[in-house]
Amino acid sequence: MDTHSTENRATEHAAARTRPDSAFDGTVLVTGATQGMGRHLALDLARRGATLLLHGRDPARLDEAAAEVRAAGAGAGAAVRTYLADLADLDQVRAMAAEVREREPRLDVxxxxxxxxxxxxxxxREVSRQGHELRFAVNYLAPVLLTRELLPLLTASAPARVVDVASMGQAPIDFDDVMMERGYEGLEAYCRSKLALIMSAFDLADRIADSGVTVNALHPAHLMDTRGVREYGFTPAVPVEEGVRPTVRLITDPALADVTGRYFDRFTDTPAHEQAYDPRARARLAALTRELLA
Incomplete structure (x- = not known):
């Protein structure tokens, strides 16, 4: 009998029993909230009574998403506010973070x-406003910068949580060609950026261990029915809601209040790619990140 597999299934089943309508009145900033899992996540949290700070880069789509989320949370007393920024431009990331710090009295997640x-x-191969490879910029540099800029507000609101939506698709970073100027391929770039995000989450969790802010990453679900999955040519395997449940767990579950520096495959605490545990690779990534975000 595979005891480890049995324990993992028991963990997932227990986590999945979280009441879908259980209340949560924290303030949550969700980036990429105009479509896909971000939008469904916001709808779920609104029904629980959360205050939602919705980020998007298209004003019309952001307004549309906000209206839907407000309607979904009307009976639960949810509040919704919006923040506009293109995460492919680090200047806009900084500006959005400054606006959040100015407008919001607290940030729980x-x-x-x-x-x-x-x-x-x-x-x-595409590049960001600052000339960085686009996937590395949007999937890694932008969330790292946003987290750094909002950390004072998160710390002041502690206990608080950072949840990084990563992927089981992880590929090691080539530090001789981080921006993939040779032999570019989009899915490889995506997988490298997601591993970088996990590595950064581990580092941040270590650095702020006594702050009251937890930092975790997760793979929410395999091949969700999102535009990105279809756009690349994959056949969706599960509805977006399958990714919402484990993400909501990391946001709301009291049992995870002190859990930090972990990577979850849906509900299961599991090892990430081996490079995520390489001290030299983590140090090189951290040094490069400081340089790029200076």
């Missing part, structure tokens, strides 16, 4: 959910 997928043309 930051969910770094926005993502640039593999792309419809995976061989076409």
């Amino acid at each position: 930051l969910v770094n959910n926005a993502v640039a997928g593999g792309g419809a043309d995976p061989l076409r």
